[in-house]
Amino acid sequence: MNRPSLKDNKPELIGMQSTRPEIDLIYQQPGKRLNATGMESGIVISSRIRLARNLAKFPFPNRATETELHQIIDRLKETLAQIPLMKNAYFFPLSELSENEKVLLMERCLISADLVRKPTPAAVAINPEETISIMLNEEDHLRIQVLQPGFEIHKTWEIIRHLDDELGKRVDFAFDEHFGYLTACPTNTGTGMRVSVAIHLVGLALKNELKPIIKEKLSSELTLRGFYGEGSDILGNILQISNQLTLGRTEEGILEQVGRFVNNLIEIEKETRRSLLKYKRILIEDKVFRAFAIFKHARMITSVECLELISYLRLGLELGLLKGFSLEEINHLMLLVQPAHLQRYVNKTLNSADRDLIRPKLIQEKLKLEVVN
């Protein structure tokens, strides 16, 4: 397969074709982030760090002219091509992606909702493992993101620090001795760092303790989102914990703060699961087997219900109640049931009602579910 890369002369031309092999490659895999090999992967889906960076010699994207935005993209594309970690990376100018392709990347957390809607020149570079994505001309010139499976914020930090260093050797970042890295929005100034951990708290949810625990434990320095990013609801009992502050903090301080909080949540979740298994085993079995039964036999499944049921499959697999599939396959399924992925699956535009009909077909095709007797 002719895999386009930063080293091709005009890799973005492929973007003009109606079939995009690189988008297909992305579509077909769960991405290394979701291969369930990281620490605590029974509870923590993935860890993510992003750094906001800007080039010293250009205005921030919202102030730059179209010509400048193109210059920024050209300059950074050239720079990225020199960095070993970005070898074989895909490079997509956003203007050359269809609406569905953009949304598909967003559903995989590879680009932001803002970038999908951006009318001005922007681009993204993504490594084939989908562990690195670098957005160009989103809110800042660079939004560097590293994703890792499981609870791996320190490993993630090592990778992104290396990437940041490699970039910093080749371009001048906007940096102030006093404030740190300068960003378009002051809330990102300083470290420009956001650490996020996606954590599956099905035990707490089954005990109706998810919201109270979070309310009690969450400090004002941390923030909480759904799995699908800013403004999203908590769906499928997965939430993302992130740091709120970037200014006046060291990178290590932020890692330590998020890490401590997540470790604490993991312990509470483990204890809750143990106690549920001991005292409410039938409640758990009921939820798991109902999810199994509905996935096997339903004809219509909404996205919200689907993520809820996936949450119970995940639990059923961990507890040895279900078999025939892996945690990685469930993680992949979480991507596949989303709108743009479903449209890619059937290769046509689907409205919300159509998607509800396709979802069970996809699940029944992709997931070999069995009850352990």
Added chain:
Amino acid sequence: MNRPSLKDNKPELIGMQSTRPEIDLIYQQPGKRLNATGMESGIVISSRIRLARNLAKFPFPNRATETELHQIIDRLKETLAQIPLMKNAYFFPLSELSENEKVLLMERCLISADLVRKPTPAAVAINPEETISIMLNEEDHLRIQVLQPGFEIHKTWEIIRHLDDELGKRVDFAFDEHFGYLTACPTNTGTGMRVSVAIHLVGLALKNELKPIIKEKLSSELTLRGFYGEGSDILGNILQISNQLTLGRTEEGILEQVGRFVNNLIEIEKETRRSLLKYKRILIEDKVFRAFAIFKHARMITSVECLELISYLRLGLELGLLKGFSLEEINHLMLLVQPAHLQRYVNKTLNSADRDLIRPKLIQEKLKLEVVN
């Protein structure tokens, strides 16, 4: 089996024993009322008529002394024993039934909730087919009830009229030339007749039209209840239509009025099912197959959910989506999943949470559900 009857010298003595063969016989069968052989039995569960009657020479039960109440029971028991339709009928003084046995009879619509709670001397005679039950010393001296499967109000009327005539030949009823039959509560005076039809409107429910249609169509002369009688919610999409008025109406007028309304509802329900099958087939399949799946795999089912799911099984059987069981078995299941029946099933007292755990076991044992491919 030694079946106790009105002709036994002391049949009620059996009621003192810890195992009651006659209650077991009742428990084990759906009762002829639910054998799904009547007219329109795909939509109408059963038809019921009751007549309120009182003996001329005794005060109404709420005014009678305990001695008088016993005299009434003795007198009527003797009379009932002479009536051919009551041959082999069971006779239960309420005081000799356990709480669970009383509730079990109530769950089968053979006695009323009022009779279960009655502290004063009362009794019930029930024919083995469970199509006739005659309560003694409920609100009136006699509450004669005839039940038939399907939409059969005229056949039901023929039976109950015959029964009423046979009784009337042997005892003096409290009757006034001007008012008609006299009753403890004036709302029953006149004909003393209530005609009820239990009708399964799953199509209207699936289209969210159940309540609007009823509101639009129901005249002030008719009344609406859930399947389990006065004050009960509409559960499992089954509702009971009854006449409101008994005074100043002829029996034929009441039958005609209820009959016309039910016929109209049957037509609307049939048309709704046809239209759903044509335009929303997947919605129906989804409901039917989810019900199937949950019954096969759930570990906990509440009574409310259970009746809702039974409603979809009924529809699935009618539409040929499910097989392996009969409409009569579903009708029997509707009885078996109720509290007193569940307690009889496991032979012990169960609280509400226990019952939710037993319900799926019973269903999985009793009902052989299969999907039609």
